[in-house]
Structure formats: C-alpha cells, structure tokens
Amino acid sequence: DQQVKQNSPSLSVQEGRISILNCDYTNSMFDYFLWYKKYPAEGPTFLISISSIKDKNEDGRFTVFLNKSAKHLSLHIVPSQPGDSAVYFCAASKSSGAGSYQLTFGKGTKLSVIP
Amino acid sequence: KAGVTQTPRYLIKTRGQQVTLSCSPISGHRSVSWYQQTPGQGLQFLFEYFSETQRNKGNFPGRFSGRQFSNSRSEMNVSTLELGDSALYLCASSESRGDGAHNEQFFGPGTRLTVL
Numbered sequence A: 001d002q003q004v005k006q007n008s009p010s011l012s013v014q015e016g017r018i019s020i021l022n023c024d025y026t027n028s029m030f031d032y033f034l035w036y037k038k039y040p041a042e043g044p045t046f047l048i049s050i051s052s053i054k055d056k057n058e059d060g061r062f063t064v065f066l067n068k069s070a071k072h073l074s075l076h077i078v079p080s081q082p083g084d085s086a087v088y089f090c091a092a093s094k095s096s097g098a099g100s101y102q103l104t105f106g107k108g109t110k111l112s113v114i115p
Numbered sequence B: 001k002a003g004v005t006q007t008p009r010y011l012i013k014t015r016g017q018q019v020t021l022s023c024s025p026i027s028g029h030r031s032v033s034w035y036q037q038t039p040g041q042g043l044q045f046l047f048e049y050f051s052e053t054q055r056n057k058g059n060f061p062g063r064f065s066g067r068q069f070s071n072s073r074s075e076m077n078v079s080t081l082e083l084g085d086s087a088l089y090l091c092a093s094s095e096s097r098g099d100g101a102h103n104e105q106f107f108g109p110g111t112r113l114t115v116l
Helices: none
Strands: A010-014 A019-025 A032-038 A045-051 A056-059 A062-067 A072-077 A086-095 A101-105 A109-114 B005-007 B010-013 B019-024 B031-038 B042-050 B053-057 B064-068 B074-078 B087-094 B111-115
Touching (some): A019 A032, A019 A086, A019 A109, A045 A056, A045 A062, A072 A086, A101 B031, A101 B042, B005 B087, B010 B019, B019 B111, B031 B074, B042 B064, B042 B074, B074 B087
Parallel strands (some): A010 A109, B010 B111
Antiparallel strands (some): A019 A072, A032 A086, A062 A072, A086 A101, A086 A109, B005 B019, B019 B074, B031 B042, B042 B053, B064 B074, B087 B111
C-alpha cells in the first residue's frame, strides 16, 4: 500500500519555465511534508518542507503548496534551471511516538530541464 | 559543519555473508535513521536510533539490525545476505530537539551494496 504517490515518473521542462511536481498521499495522519532532490551517486538533499497547518511555503525559486482536503501537494520551481535536473522525492512524516518522525517517500519524479 | 558520512561507499558480498555499514551524523545531531533504496520499492525506512536506543522500526526482517554509540555514530548490520538485499543504504541524521517539532533529516551519500 503506497501511502505517498508521485504519479509522474518523469517531467521535461524548458529552461526558464515553471516546473510543477506533484505528490498525493493517502494517510491523513501525515502532518509534515518535505521535498528532496537527488543526483546520481549522492544522497537526497533537503529542499523545502511544509507543515500541515500551512498551505504554502516559499524559499527562493521553490514553493510548495499543500491542499489537505485533496491530500495533494506540489512543488513549483520558477524559473527552472539546467542544474535543477535531478530526481525529486516527496516525503511525508508523522509522529511515531517518543519524538520519532518516520519519513515515507514517494518513488520520485525525474526532472529534466532542457537548455 | 561537515555533512553525514557513510562508509564504505561501495561493497560487494556473496549470499549468506553478513555486512556492517557505518554512519557518522552531522555534529550535534542525535537521531540517526537508516533507509533502503531499491528500484522497485523506492526509499523505505529501516529503523531510527536516538540516544543509543532504537526508537522506531520499519517492516524489515530481523536480519537487519543496528546500533548507535554514545557519540551518535551508528552502524547497521545485515546477516545472512540475500540477493534481494542489493540496494543503496542511506543514513540520515536530524537534531531531534525534543520539542515536538518535526526536524528535517539530512542524508549521507549512501553505501551501494551488491550481493552476488
């Protein structure tokens, strides 16, 4: 049972345009959401996060939107740059008790930004 | 601050052997989590250690175990290796401030394990 889904395995965008990566989740207990970027042969790099009490969070070119009623979040990258080409993972977190927060990941979307 | 480091980066083992992987968290981070990444299953949570105690565990068999030392460094061990254990094993550290707030997890580069 996949609790976090990224339905688009890949996405191609022209340099300078907007990239929109989508993520859906099924577990209503998730209360914190994160996006990670991963290059080959490296570990995931934290990009941006959002708490379930918010519907938007911005950090430079990256904005994450959360729609709790639809159990949907999206990552917008504006403007897209060739260096943004990587695999993007959506992750969701909920308390597992005793201060532990376990991450559940989607399977990733490979973004290619074309110069 | 230095990032999360993992050793070794690459490892080749044969079925039935055991393996130990090491992770050094970011200085000051007390929580260490381990994840397995495979093409079919994606990134899956193995377990988390905090203050030398396993605080959370994913759905993996008992062949997968770990420990954490007093300096927060962690090791994971896989015994009786199977072909399906071939994967990228990632370690992540977080502050775990204990104030109830979610803390971002920062990942190391991973150890690529190949089981022949």
